[in-house]
Amino acid sequence: MKKALLTFSVMLFMFCLGAQTSQAQLKRFSLGPFVEAGFPTGNFSNTHNTGYGIGIGADIKLVAGLTAVGSVSYMYFGGKSQTDALGNRYDIANAKVIPIRLGLRYNLISILYVKVEGGTANFTGDYNNGVGALVAPGVGIRLLGLDVEAKYEAWFKDNTHGFFGLKAGYNF
Incomplete structure (x- = not known):
């Protein structure tokens, strides 16, 4: 009886270890x-x-081809100098924004995907301080861990703040 229990325990342990290894190879989270x-x-x-930003993103595979995505970043757009009707020059405040995005990505083929995200745009600093909504559809290529995306992103607070964006990242 003890030999049978020991054999069963060893087989169960090996099965669990094998399942854990195969699950790590599937990589459902990055x-x-x-x-x-x-x-x-x-x-x-x-x-x-032109603005620049840096951030961190995560994704979780849901079903074949469909992935839940999320990110948080910091974007900076420098303000331009303007001239009013009387000829006086003034500077527009820099836009400093923390976008928080959640969305879905769908793989069209193994490396090509389309994505749509929504969320909030937290304006900080002197320019348009407060929170607005955002929407960001895009298309991209993901090869191994390298992810390159082209998108259009629009922030809605008082008026629309839209931009075309290029995003490059690496997922572990």
Whole structure:
């Protein structure tokens, strides 16, 4: 009886170890840093220069081809100098924003995906202080851990602050 119990325990342990190893190879969760550049459009381009950001993103595979994604980042858009009707020059305040995004990504083929995210844009500093909503559809390529994405992102607070963005990151 003791031999049978010992044999069963060893087999159960080996099975659990094998299942754990195969689960690690599936890699259902990843986390990694990214950098991004934003090119303002519309009225936002009249008041601000190209923006830059850094952040961290995570994703969890749900079902075949569908993944839940999330990220938090810091974006900075430098303000431009303007001239009023009387010829006086003034500076627009820099836009410092902390976007928090949640969304879904769908793989069209093994490396090509489409993604849509929504969330909040937390404006800090002197420019448009407060919280607004955001939406960010995009398309990208993910090869091994390298992730490159092109997107359009719009922040809604008082008026629309939109930009085309390029994002590059690595997921572990």
